Amino acid sequence: MTLRKLNVRRRLARLRCFLFMALLVAPGLADDYHRGGEHWAFRPIRPAAVPLVESNWPWTPPDAFLLAHGMAVGLAPAPDAEPAVGLRRLYYALIGLPPSPEELQAFLEDTRPDRWSRRVDRLLASPRFGERWGRHWLDVVRYADSSGGGRSLIFSSSWRYRDYVIDSFNRDTPYGRFVQEQIAGDLLSAHSPAERRRNLIATGFLVIGPNNYETQNKRLLDYDIADEQIETIGRAFLGVSLGCARCHDHKFDPVAMREYYALAGIFLNTRSVVHDNVSRWYEVELPVDAAERARREAALQAVKEAEKALRAARQKLERYDGVYTSKPADPRAIEGVVIEAESAIANGEWVLSAHSARRVGEAYLHDGNKNKGGCSLEFRWTAPATGRYLVRLAYTHGSNRSKRVPVLLQTPHETRRLTVDESRPPDQGVFVELGQIDLNREDELVVTITNDGTDGYVVVDAVQILTAQEAEERARVATVVEELKQQVDRVRKGVPPVETAMGAVDKPEKELEDSPILIRGQLEAKGPLVPRGVPQFLAHVVPPLEVPDHSSGRLELARWLTAPDHPLTWRVYVNRVWQYTFGSGLVRTPDNFGTTGEPPSHPELLDFLAARFCQQGGSTKRLVRELVCSHAFQLASRTDSLARELDPGNRLFLRFSKRRLEAEELRDTMLVIAGTLDTSMGGPSLPANLRKKGVEEKQVGRLRLSRKRSVYQPLLRNLAPEYYFLFDGANTSFVCGRRFVSITPLQALYLLNDESVLELAQATANRVLHEVEGNNRRLELLFMLCFSREPTVAERQLCGEFLQDRLAEGASPEDVWAELAHALFCTVEFRYVE
């Protein structure tokens, strides 16, 4: 071909391409998509036939569509990517982690023709798949672990919903079912308690949104929450913003206020909030299976019995000890001899008081905290028989009482001095023990309490004397009470806790009511009532379902959304899957399929995929499998300049766009390279004390991260982990079908200086030093770990020089290798997958 001819070809191709792109970015101009004001995405899905192209390039139906388009504008596909590059791409796409050097080696050595699809199947079956693809979905549903708003409350059990999402992708729940569970799981029938649990947890979708629970006008809050739910459902499932119609008919899309308030009625009749000064999200109690239920009931029965026994024993003990409580003890009901202070011999000035109810009898005496050394009380008692007696004192305690009240025990045989701390409560019912004392018949016992040298009130209520038998019996009962207390604690711990999850249920039937239209969205400006219902704007394609009087209408909404001929739900989802696989969607505004969004680059392909996905039962894994097994997925990202010039944004998918790793991938990659990734799944991301009722985000202080995958780290709306917000993690306040990709110096500072990055580099160094011998092999391992390739000659030289210089300076091999690993973490290549 002459240069001239080539130029003509280029120019023609450029013109075709320009027209194609112009149509894409200028909705309204492309008549093919807009006929009679009818927007392409609202028209029925038209299953297109796979184009026939005379080429053996296509491996799958999507390839045929892409190639046909490419041929139409005169652009050929890029060459295939190198196998190692392709495999790395596949691993990141499916599980968000790089292949290990061993996995890469095994793949390259595998000569079977189906080595690719075998690897695909293995990755789809890995639990890591759900962690990666679940995270995509968590972006879409604005998942977070706190409420945001003026007071950002920490969610106690949002993690259950997160784990449900991951599990759903791993078990490949059909998409229609997945949608229904999240909107109306509580209204779906379940075949087992486990399924019922899943269904209830799924409705967490409705309540994990950013809400300002502090809002004082609770009716307004109800509408705000319903609005948030409607807007999320609109963008997540339909790719249409419905929220605008709260205040006026939608300006661009055909959503009328009527339809909005019909939908609002559905969510206002759904219980998703519990009102209080600062309100709170609703939580559902999770059911358990029969065996667990039986275990629970048995445990509760055991608690009941232990408590009963304890009560009985306590009653016995009370006969000796009285009860130190707000009701005065009756001295006549207490065993032994009880001498009240009022009948003791008083010297000095004692004040009669009934201020504290925790007393014995009518009153007690105190010294008024005065006249120290001048007051005493004598209790005199003559023993009726020879034996040993237990003497105890009753008083009412308080912080203003003396800590050292002098007590004198006198018998004909001995004199004992002791002190009582009246600032603390008595430890045996109303009494403290003064001592055991031996008396002969007719011996007189004198118990004297004085206020000598005391620094606080001295209070005296009563003295009790028990015989040896009584004392023994009391001690025995006291031991039984102690044992039973421990027993109760033990059996209580044995009761499985009632598990709850954030979720929503219908309000009771008698509370159901329709919402009026609120004019300009103002609560006070009530227009006519609108019956609850699903949106009408697709009535020509999907017949709207009637909402029965006895339910909110969520189930009907969920069924309507997942109707087999729904033009939006299926298109929106297959487009998301395409985007997560290829980097950008066939429609590049994944949450906006309305008239202000972009039209699809390949409308026939989108419809082909949507129709088939729906017909085949909505298996995400099957769809992903087809996409990653396509030829298009395995193309090189490098291409000739013509392709770059004609299709700079790669809208034709005839090469592969390299992409920046997402925040989670970046961190997980460093963890897996360092060999310190904890692969355990699920569970709360925050400790129990932070998930208690009423804890606010500002109380968290420093965020502590585990070594589990990033999807399991706490994601607080005001306090996301640093890697997450620096590397453009999804904004947790909105449906986020597509993350930004920014390049900032703050990212560079993080990779250069963050302590956790340095630690991971250190761990990587230790691993490399331990696993292989010799600097060359170590360098090769390091490159394999970081880039899935061997170092080039130039790279060997650069790293080798650095290594030698540092070692010559006396740096330790651990430090030098850590610096090398750190350098590779900082490279451009590390951040991208080709």
Next chain:
Amino acid sequence: MERLNRREALQRVACGFGSLALADLFARWAARSARAATTKAPHHPPRARRVIFLFMQGGPSHVDTFDYKPTLIERDGELLSFDDPRTRAKTGKVIKHQVMRPRWKFRQYGESGSWVSELFPHVARHVDDLCFVHSAQTEGIAHGPATLFLHTGAIAFVRPSMGSWILYGLGTENENLPDFVTLNPPMNVGGPRNYSSAFLPSVYQGTPVGRAGQKLSLASFPNIQNPRYDSAHQRRHLDLVQSLNRARAAETPADADFDAVIRSYELAFQMQFEVPRVLDLTTESKETLQSYGIGDKATDSFGRQCLIARKLVEAGVRFVQVNYSNDSSPPWDQHSKIEQHAIHARAVDRPIAALLYDLKRRGLLDDTLVWWSGEFGRTPYAQDRGTGRDHNPLGFTMWFAGGGVKPGFHFGATDEYGFQAVENPVHMRDIHATILYLLGLDHTRLTYTFGGREFRLTDVGGRVVHELLA
């Protein structure tokens, strides 16, 4: 054919089609490219290039500071009916409240004869540079809502903060520092939402330095120092990184992102010198430190913040917020013991005066807009007939200085009690519109398309208060 760069090409295409989708695309593109390249043309010639916002968290009492109401002294202690917004929200009623005189004496200052109370003797000396708005109004009765409204123009919904909008509109001026910095922001009342970019690209997010209650130091800037390498070693390490990058680049075709990442490392490396230079106050003269009240226990903390703010704007940072705030309860929030206003006024008065003087002396005040405001003012009557004042969003005072506003000027007025704005009310949205205007941005044209809808800071309201402009 003349060659267009990507941006120009896009702008032309955008004009050609007027497509909404393109605005989004354009923003994404802008977000992807390296920071240095993102300066954008304003809508009209700007009067201010930078903003320092002195945020007085909790709501200082205007009738005790800058809004002199002799009637309050005359009628001190009388029970009068006021349509208190909180009482109305809770009970729907108008009840009688006890008028409470200002606890501080007022006198006139400067050629403008501006009334200032004893609380601000130092700021008072600058009244001829200040432009007062006595008729400010806002939305939200509680701190959380009003604070979010002040910063983002929204209460229930998550929206970009003013600083983010400004960066989005003007791009970034500075290469070695982030362009939107907030000093010691509080974690309460919305926390980071007050400096978040929400749905705008995350490059427009504010960078927090320190947290409320912390002393500003080098450690307050995220990852600004390597804990293990000294700077010579770090340079050598970064040289290795960049050599590896170049070696790789030699094998791959030219790539804008590739260059942008390489560049971001060099910027980061520069920041490591620039940030300590800004945060390091030891290079400042003794007189300067003293003038800001640094070293004096009462003023040390806010003095440091103000001096660092000056250094930041001097270094070209576009939007600096200085927070006088507290994580547990907003400092200016005297529902009882209004006398405690004295503590807060003392903490901020000298540093603010020093900042104004310092900016002026350095010729920075001409194109730096200083804005002093709380999230609302306070009632002219005692709360529950006690010793403090409740929140008042119906009328309060804020002031500006420099950056194209009239010096020594007073605009608007509250009624004779200082309860409601009655003359030329200025809504917070008008303030937003005016600040954008001073920076060269038309608030009705500064829009961003998100999820199929166009958003702006002022939503469907806002009026540029031309009367304030010099």
